[in-house]
Amino acid sequence: MGRTTGAAGASEPKKKTQRTHRWRRAVLASLITAAVVVPLSGAARPEIPAPAPAALAPVTAATLDEAYAANRANAAEASRMAAAHGNRERAAADRAMADPSRRFLSFDGSGPGLATEVFGDLAHADRIAVLVPGSDTSIDTYGRFRDAAWALHDRLTREAPQGTGTAVVxxxxxxxxxxxxxxxxxAGRAEEAAPKLREFIRQLRALADTESNGSAGRKPSKPHISLLCHxxxxxxxxxxxxxxxxxDIALVGSPGTGADSATALHTPARVWAARGSDDWVAEVPHVRLDLLGTTVGFGTDPMSPSFGARVFAAGDGGHSDYFRPGSTSLTNLTRIVLGERPEVSHG
Structure with missing residues (x-):
């Protein structure tokens, strides 16, 4: 009897933790669902002055360093302008981006801010991962997005076969x-973003082609590009x-894609999906409804068998943990980028 009581007592903290996690996920899901019918109000964020983005010709392998330098200079000027405007937080974020070690293909300090940063030798990479962030990502919160890219870059660098170049964007x-x-x-923001992402991937392919044609030592095959979407x-x-x-297209922590199935995405790419067991997105209704002329929700859960994605394990992480060093999800994302498909553990 004493042992039984002790075991029950030991499990009680775990049960309380699970109940807390379920409650937290339910509250977050309710807040997001409520946003459908209860528009939030508040004062508009004051505009932060910034220089116009650097005027650059289409980037080639030969002009990468020039582009990096021009965008660092633009970030430095944006920092000075933000500081003069009294916004010390943005000034500090811009100043960090102007560091000589940073490599930006693009930078725009106006409004929430836009940036495309490179980790690794992009011109000579055989395997390239492009990370596409989710909500609340801006220059002000860029550090967490950069940490994710850096963690993947570090893992790829350590695990890529000898002679295989890797880069993360x-x-x-x-x-x-x-x-x-x-x-x-x-899907409004996604509709606006989609053409920009298509153009970026087109430019990335063009850059790889210029390097392949201009370097005798370059492998003739085009680089493998994986799109990792959070x-x-x-x-x-x-x-x-x-x-x-x-x-490859890997969907992690996805509320849906707007498509009913991987086939309906109309892509020849392999489509993957994963969700951590503590990710509150699991509690968000996977529906697509017409409310007052506006389509709300993103339809079929990419984790469901009917969607048809290749489901892989993401461990017990939460919504922000997919690129956490040492995590199951990062291990599997690394394998996907490196083309080690048989080694990807399934969810």
Whole structure:
């Protein structure tokens, strides 16, 4: 009897933790669902002055360093302008992006801000991962997005076979919606972002082609590109998918893509999906409804068998943990990028 009581007592904290997690996920899901019918109000964010983005010709392998330098200079000027405007937080974020070690294909300090950062030798990479972020990602919150890209880059560098070049691109190329807002439950921001993502992938392929044609030591085959789409970023990838020349599309923490199935994405790419067991997105209704002339929700859950994605394990992480060092999800995303498909553990 004493042992039975002790075991029950030991399990009680775990049960309380599970109940807390379920309650937290339910509250977050309710807030997001409520945003569908209860528009949030508040004062508009004051505009932060910034220089116009650097005027650059289409980037080639030969002009990459020039582009990096021009965008660092633009970030430095944006920092000075933000500081003069009294916004010390944005000034500090811009100043960090102007560091000589940073490599940006693009930078725009106006409004929430846009940036495309490179980790690794993009011109000579055989395997390229492009990260597409979800809601509440901007220059002000860019650090967490950069941490995700850096963690993947570090893992790829350590695990890539000898002679295989890798690169990671953190693509903050669109204005992301706020997590609790009407925009996060509709495809408007994704519709605006999709053409930009298509153009970026086209430019990435063109850059690889210029390097292949201009270097005798370059492998003739085109690089393998994996698109890793987090949260609302998976809606962006879903909208862009039919016109993307990529090899893999991985959807993590996805609320849906707007398509009923992987086949309906009309892409030759392999489509993957994963969700951590503590991700509150699992509690969000996977529906698509017409409310007052606006389509709300993103339809079929990419994790469901009917969707038809290749489901892989993401461990017990939450919504922001897919790129956490040492996590199951990062291990599997690394294998997908490296083309080690048989080694990807299934969910």
């Amino acid at each position: 953190a693509w903050l190329g669109y204005e992301t919606p706020a997590t609790v807002s009407t925009t996060v439950t509709t 949260s609302y970023g998976s809606v962006v990838c879903g909208r862009a998918a039919p016109h993307l020349d990529v090899d």
